[in-house]
Amino acid sequence: MIRHNVPAGFEPKIIGFLCNWCSYAGADKAGTAQIAYPPNIHVVRVMCSGRVDPQFVLQAYHKGADGVLILACHPGDCHYKEGNYRTAQRNRLLKLLLGQFGIEEERCRLDYVSAGEGERFARIVTEMVESLRRLGPLATNHHGKEA
Amino acid sequence: MRVGVYFCNCGINIAGRIDPEQVKARLQDMPEVDYFETCGFLCSEDGKRFLAEDIRNKEPARVVIAACSPRDHEANFMRVLESAGLNPYLFQMANIREQVAWVTSDPERALSKGVSAIRSAIARVRLHEPLEKQKLDIIPDVLVIGAGPAGLKAALTLAAADRRVVLVEKDPVIGGKPVRYEELFPAMECAPCMLEPLMGDVFHGEHADRVELLTQTNVVEVTGYYGNFIVKLRQQPRHVDPVQCIGCGECVAACPASAPNEFNCGMSERKGIDFPFAGALPYAPYLDHQTCVRGKGDECRLCKDACPLGPDIIDLDAGELVKERNVGAIIVATGAGLYDCSALPNLGYGRLPNVYTSYEFERILSSTGPTGGELVTKEGEPPGSVAIIHCVGSLDDGHVPYCSGVCCQYAFKFDHLLRSRLPDIRITHLYRQLVLPGKDGTTLYREAVTSHAVDLIRYENISEFSLYSCNSGNGGTIISVGQYGKLNADLVILCPAIAANQGAATLAEVLDVSRDRWGFFEELHGRLDAAQSKLMGVYLAGTCQSPMDIQQAMQQGMAAAGYVLAGLIPGRKLEIEPITAAVQTDRCGGCRVCIAVCPYKATGFDEESRKSAVNPILCHGCGTCVAACPAGAMEGHHFTFAEITAEQEEALG
Numbered sequence: 181m182i183r184h185n186v187p188a189g190f191e192p193k194i195i196g197f198l199c200n201w202c203s204y205a206g207a208d209k210a211g212t213a214q215i216a217y218p219p220n221i222h223v224v225r226v227m228c229s230g231r232v233d234p235q236f237v238l239q240a241y242h243k244g245a246d247g248v249l250i251l252a253c254h255p256g257d258c259h260y261k262e263g264n265y266r267t268a269q270r271n272r273l274l275k276l277l278l279g280q281f282g283i284e285e286e287r288c289r290l291d292y293v294s295a296g297e298g299e300r301f302a303r304i305v306t307e308m309v310e311s312l313r314r315l316g317p318l319a320t321n322h323h324g325k326e327a
Numbered sequence: 328m329r330v331g332v333y334f335c336n337c338g339i340n341i342a343g344r345i346d347p348e349q350v351k352a353r354l355q356d357m358p359e360v361d362y363f364e365t366c367g368f369l370c371s372e373d374g375k376r377f378l379a380e381d382i383r384n385k386e387p388a389r390v391v392i393a394a395c396s397p398r399d400h401e402a403n404f405m406r407v408l409e410s411a412g413l414n415p416y417l418f419q420m421a422n423i424r425e426q427v428a429w430v431t432s433d434p435e436r437a438l439s440k441g442v443s444a445i446r447s448a449i450a451r452v453r454l455h456e457p458l459e460k461q462k463l464d465i466i467p468d469v470l471v472i473g474a475g476p477a478g479l480k481a482a483l484t485l486a487a488a489d490r491r492v493v494l495v496e497k498d499p500v501i502g503g504k505p506v507r508y509e510e511l512f513p514a515m516e517c518a519p520c521m522l523e524p525l526m527g528d529v530f531h532g533e534h535a536d537r538v539e540l541l542t543q544t545n546v547v548e549v550t551g552y553y554g555n556f557i558v559k560l561r562q563q564p565r566h567v568d569p570v571q572c573i574g575c576g577e578c579v580a581a582c583p584a585s586a587p588n589e590f591n592c593g594m595s596e597r598k599g600i601d602f603p604f605a606g607a608l609p610y611a612p613y614l615d616h617q618t619c620v621r622g623k624g625d626e627c628r629l630c631k632d633a634c635p636l637g638p639d640i641i642d643l644d645a646g647e648l649v650k651e652r653n654v655g656a657i658i659v660a661t662g663a664g665l666y667d668c669s670a671l672p673n674l675g676y677g678r679l680p681n682v683y684t685s686y687e688f689e690r691i692l693s694s695t696g697p698t699g700g701e702l703v704t705k706e707g708e709p710p711g712s713v714a715i716i717h718c719v720g721s722l723d724d725g726h727v728p729y730c731s732g733v734c735c736q737y738a739f740k741f742d743h744l745l746r747s748r749l750p751d752i753r754i755t756h757l758y759r760q761l762v763l764p765g766k767d768g769t770t771l772y773r774e775a776v777t778s779h780a781v782d783l784i785r786y787e788n789i790s791e792f793s794l795y796s797c798n799s800g801n802g803g804t805i806i807s808v809g810q811y812g813k814l815n816a817d818l819v820i821l822c823p824a825i826a827a828n829q830g831a832a833t834l835a836e837v838l839d840v841s842r843d844r845w846g847f848f849e850e851l852h853g854r855l856d857a858a859q860s861k862l863m864g865v866y867l868a869g870t871c872q873s874p875m876d877i878q879q880a881m882q883q884g885m886a887a888a889g890y891v892l893a894g895l896i897p898g899r900k901l902e903i904e905p906i907t908a909a910v911q912t913d914r915c916g917g918c919r920v921c922i923a924v925c926p927y928k929a930t931g932f933d934e935e936s937r938k939s940a941v942n943p944i945l946c947h948g949c950g951t952c953v954a955a956c957p958a959g960a961m962e963g964h965h966f967t968f969a970e971i972t973a974e975q976e977e978a979l980g
Contacts, residue, residue, distance in 0.1 A: 193978075193979055195975050195978065195979070200398075204398065205398060207425070207426055208396045208398055208425040208426065210425075210430055211396070211424065211425025211426055211429040212425060212429070214429050214430065215430060216430055216431065216432045217430055219431045219433075219436045219437065219439070219440040222440075222447065222978035222979070223422070223426055224971060224974055224975055224978075225397070225422075226950065226971070227906070227948055227949055227950055227966060228949035228950055228951060230924075230949050230951030230954060231949065231950030231951065231953060231954050231963060231966055232954060233953070233954040233968065233971075234954075235968070236971060236972065236975065239972050239975065239976075240975055240979065243975065243976050243979040243980075244979040245975075245979055259949075260926055260927075260947055260949035260951065261861065261926040262926050262951075263926070263949050263951045266924055266951050266954075266955065270955075302430070
């Protein structure tokens with residue numbers, strides 16, 4: 181992996197794909213409980229984590245994201261029964277692909293947050309921001325401008 | 328494209344952290360923003376009135392509302408948009424309260440994040456398409472499969488609500504398993520007496536004209552979908568007109584053929600034409616082809632000649648009938664069976680003469696059973712000692728790990744009946760776990776443990792058991808249980824786990840519904856929707872879904888009927904949510920990945936065009952197939968590739 185010099189004051193940008201039923205509700209729960217977390221994440225609501233097309237993730241990096249977070253219902257709790265299993269299956273392949281691109285593993289995180297887990301959501305975002313701060317900007321980034 | 332942006336201050340909840348004036352300034356460079364309005368509380372009645380009027384006056388092409396979570400008020404705002412004449416899907420919410428104002432301590436960064444959320448919503452909403460709910464005509468009639476407690480309850484509930492019900496039963500008798508029992512836990516209620524009013528209502532109750540009962544009938548084909556199924560039913564001939572027959576039994580007496588009676592588990596004989604058991608409803612005999620000598624080339628017509636009502640009651644030449652019915656919904660209430668005791672050969676079932684399953688023992692206890700209710704061993708003697716082995720095959724990773732939840736209670740029911748009929752009896756319960764749920768669950772247990780005639784022994788593993796014959800040759804059994812030693816029993820009753828019916832696999836295939844790993848019909852959700860299958864319009868009631876007692880089965884019958892009554896309302900069309908997937912056929916390569924990933928069987932394959940197709944009635948809109956399609960041919964309405972990527976691109980911009 182390439183070691184970058186992390187520019188001073190670097191604030192990573194994260195795109196978070198959250199399923200409507202568990203994780204998005206979990207993020208809302210962090211809100212109602214007023215648990216502060218770094219504002220580096222933009223949440224894209226999808227009905228199910230199964231909707232997350234790996235192309236969304238690749239496009240997010242291409243357009244300037246330093247990390248992508250996919251949050252699903254806990255295994256067994258998917259509103260659509262098994263969408264989160266599909267996500268998990270797909271994520272394994274996606275990670276292989278990202279590795280080949282030289283994109284560090286920590287830049288793509290799949291995790292599980294239930295509707296009640298506001299604190300867990302805030303913690304996961306905080307952890308990811310911290311790890312991306314250490315990692316620095318994505319090396320392949322050209323911020324949406326074609327080379 | 329003219330986008331109207333509404334910023335809800337939410338009192339100070341949002342505006343206290345994010346200044347709307349600064350937001351407005353930071354949207355200046357977006358030419359599609361037509362106007363920016365703020366409101367104190369957009370979700371209040373005043374707020375919604377303002378929103379509707381403002382949209383009517385300004386006629387924006389799209390609307391963005393920056394406020395709370397869409398999980399709070401999106402549906403409300405969509406209704407306001409609709410009332411203002413704007414398609415409710417031309418709208419996007421930016422969640423700047425729960426996901427920005429309330430969680431971001433630094434005001435400058437809260438402003439930036441809020442602005443980014445609103446700009447992303449604007450970028451996305453530009454691409455939104457107007458979507459309409461599809462409206463379909465429905466058939467309010469219902470097919471109920473299985474005429475046991477759950478099916479009867481469902482059928483009668485629906486009939487009482489003016490629905491036409493086709494009630495099919497594979498056996499020539501209705502009432503399911505419990506009608507074959509003598510008495511029921513916990514109150515020792517007479518089972519046939521308890522079920523009689525329900526069964527009677529099917530024949531001559533107030534709503535009987537709306538229930539079409541078809542006995543000896545199987546469902547062989549189902550096409551269509553929720554609201555409009557076409558079902559093909561195959562009915563075996565009874566050969567006796569159950570309406571005109573008075574049940575005198577003259578034909579039975581005249582019949583020369585006999586065979587083991589399957590309704591008594593083969594423990595007694597029945598004639599070629601006979602009642603399944605005394606008191607069975609419909610109250611008319613049925614002719615069994617396997618037994619009748621006519622099936623062996625004989626021209627016998629003794630039964631027909633014996634009928635005092637004349638030659639029209641018995642039709643010896645009747646053949647199988649295939650019937651087609653059009654229904655809107657299907658309730659599966661096919662019941663369950665018992666775990667196969669031959670999988671535990673150490674228990675001697677089938678090898679030792681006086682080892683019975685609980686179901687067989689129910690028949691022995693029953694006054695309509697093989698011994699007419701007389702409690703005797705195979706040798707015709709009343710038993711002096713009885714062993715009741717609980718948890719046979721249950722709570723056991725080698726067999727099934729679940730507890731059926733009813734066996735302990737019927738075991739103590741047996742205990743009660745044995746002691747009341749044979750005062751000198753000794754009873755030993757061998758159990759792995761005692762499970763006695765419910766407010767009446769312990770009644771019979773408490774009675775048993777206070778009796779001197781009753782012993783309870785807890786065992787660790789059923790594989791420690793060894794059952795063999797007494798040397799005395801009196802039909803008795805010796806039970807050896809590992810470290811606990813040996814005991815003698817004249818009669819042994821096994822309480823096996825409740826297991827899926829043998830016919831469940833075939834029916835599941837016909838209906839195209841899934842079964843769980845134990846073979847029970849799989850519910851949509853174990854707690855929220857246990858009476859619903861994963862296929863829209865197919866509901867589950869009773870032990871076909873999970874082991875349960877009669878009370879639960881009846882309630883699930885009501886629940887299934889409730890789903891139908893709430894979902895299919897005569898005169899009202901079925902509204903299909905527009906957030907579904909759809910195939911762009913010109914791009915579909917026919918790989919069928921979408922079919923493999925759909926949990927609802929909403930995606931199908933058109934053999935003629937060699938392309939996939941989505942049935943929007945069955946589609947729940949999760950979008951898993953959309954992400955899975957390698958050709959990008961599957962479109963997820965309202966969550967399109969373009970909409971989602973536009974949103975994230977703006978957020979990263």
